[in-house]
Amino acid sequence: MRFPFHVSALDPGSRARRGALDTPHGRIETPVFMAVGTRASVTGLTPAELHEVGAEVVLGNTYHLMLRPGPDLFRRVGGIHRFMGWNGPMLTDSGGYQIFSLSADRVISERGARFRSYTNQQFHMLSPEASIAMQEAIGADIMMVLDVCVDARSDEATTRAAMQRTHRWALRSLAARTGTPQALFAIMQGGIFPGLRRESAAFLTDHPFDGFAIGGLAVGDTRAEREDITHMAADLLPADRPRYLMGVGTPPDLLHAILAGVDMFDCILPTSLAWQGTAFTSTGRVKLMRASTRDDDRPLDAACACSTCKLYTRAYLHHLFRCGEPLGPRLVSLHNLHHYHALMAEARAAIAAGRFATYARDKLEAIDRYEHSDRRIGATA
Numbered sequence: 034m035r036f037p038f039h040v041s042a043l044d045p046g047s048r049a050r051r052g053a054l055d056t057p058h059g060r061i062e063t064p065v066f067m068a069v070g071t072r073a074s075v076t077g078l079t080p081a082e083l084h085e086v087g088a089e090v091v092l093g094n095t096y097h098l099m100l101r102p103g104p105d106l107f108r109r110v111g112g113i114h115r116f117m118g119w120n121g122p123m124l125t126d127s128g129g130y131q132i133f134s135l136s137a138d139r140v141i142s143e144r145g146a147r148f149r150s151y152t153n154q155q156f157h158m159l160s161p162e163a164s165i166a167m168q169e170a171i172g173a174d175i176m177m178v179l180d181v182c183v184d185a186r187s188d189e190a191t192t193r194a195a196m197q198r199t200h201r202w203a204l205r206s207l208a209a210r211t212g213t214p215q216a217l218f219a220i221m222q223g224g225i226f227p228g229l230r231r232e233s234a235a236f237l238t239d240h241p242f243d244g245f246a247i248g249g250l251a252v253g254d255t256r257a258e259r260e261d262i263t264h265m266a267a268d269l270l271p272a273d274r275p276r277y278l279m280g281v282g283t284p285p286d287l288l289h290a291i292l293a294g295v296d297m298f299d300c301i302l303p304t305s306l307a308w309q310g311t312a313f314t315s316t317g318r319v320k321l322m323r324a325s326t327r328d329d330d331r332p333l334d335a336a337c338a339c340s341t342c343k344l345y346t347r348a349y350l351h352h353l354f355r356c357g358e359p360l361g362p363r364l365v366s367l368h369n370l371h372h373y374h375a376l377m378a379e380a381r382a383a384i385a386a387g388r389f390a391t392y393a394r395d396k397l398e399a400i401d402r403y404e405h406s407d408r409r410i411g412a413t414a
C-alpha cells in the first residue's frame with residue numbers, strides 16, 4: 034500500500050529534501066531517524082519515554098520476533114503496536130541482515146535461509162514469503178523485502194550474485210502480500226560497485242515498491258566508500274518515494290546522507306553505545322566509565338534539553354555506571370536518542386529554510402574538531 038509522501042522543500046545547496054510520509058499510525062517528518070526496537074522494545078525505554086525524546090518511528094526485527102514470541106501471538110493480540118504499547122509508526126526489517134551476520138548454522142539457497150533458532154535450537158526457514166507473512170502478522174506500517182547481504186569486501190561476482198538473488202526475492206515479496214494496509218520497501222544491493230548499484234536501482238524501480246532502501250553498507254566498507262555509494266545510490270532512486278539508508282550510523286554519516294537526499298535512517302549506535310556508557314554530545318562523545326567524569330558536576334551536555342541533562346550530572350551518571358545500576362544506561366539512552374532526534378529536527382528546519390548545505394558543513398566541522406580533541410584527551414586519560 035502506497036502511503037502519501039510529500040516533499041515540501043529542496044535544499045538549494047545540496048540534494049537534501051524535507052518531506053512527510055503519512056502512515057496509518059501517523060505522519061513521519063523526514064529526514065527521520067528511527068529508534069531500533071529489535072525485540073519490540075527499545076532497550077530499557079517505555080513508549081512514553083520514546084515520545085518524550087522525540088521518536089517518530091520505531092523499528093522492529095522480523096528475524097528475532099519470528100523466533101520469539103512468534104507470529105501466532107501477534108495475530109492473537111492484533112499486532113505489534115498493541116503488543117508493545119507504541120501507537121506511532123513502525124517499520125520491520127526483513128531479517129536479511131541477521132541471516133548475514135549470524136553466519137553459524139545457516140544455509141542460504143534460492144528458496145530462502147535455513148537456520149537454527151537461538152531460542153530452541155530448532156530449524157527455521159526464512160524465505161521471502163515467510164518474511165512477508167511474519168511482517169504482516171507483526172503489522173508494522175512499513176515492511177522490508179528479504180534481501181541477500183554480503184560483506185563489502187566481497188568480489189564483484191559474489192556481490193552480483195547476491196544482488197540478483199535480492200531482486201528475485203524482492204519480486205517474490207511483492208507477490209506474497211495479501212493486501213494488508215502496509216507499505217513494502219525494496220532494498221538496493223550492489224556493494225561498493227557503482228555499475229551494480231545502477232543495475233540494482235534500474236531493476237527495482239521498475240516495480241511498484243512503496244519506497245526504496247539502500248542496503249549493503251556499513252558491512253566492512255570505508256567511510257569514503259559509504260559516502261560515495263550513498264550519494265550515487267540516492268540519486269538513482271525516484272524522487273516521489275522515500276529513500277531509506279539502512280543501519281548507518283554516526284551523526285556525520287547521517288548529515289552526509291541527508292546531503293545526498295536520503296530521508297530515513299536507523300542505527301543501533303545511540304542506544305547500544307548508551308549501554309556501554311558513551312554519550313553523543315554537542316561537544317563530542319563523553320565516556321562515562323572514564324575516571325575524568327567522576328568529579329564532573331556538569332550536565333552531560335549543557336546545550337541539550339533532555340530530562341537527563343536537566344536533572345543529572347556526569348558525576349552521578351559515572352557513579353551509576355560504576356555500580357552497574359540500570360538507571361545509568363537508561364538515562365544515557367534517553368539523552369542519546371534525544372540528541373539524534375534533535376539533530377534531525379535541526380536538519381529539517383535547515384532544509385526548510387534553504388540553508389542545509391551550510392548547516393551541515395558547520396556541523397560536520399564542529400563534530401570533527403571535537404572528535405579529534407577527544408582523541409587527544411583520550412590518549413592521556
Ligand SMILES: [Zn+2]
Pocket residue numbers: 333334337338339340341342343368369371
Ligand atoms: Zn541530554
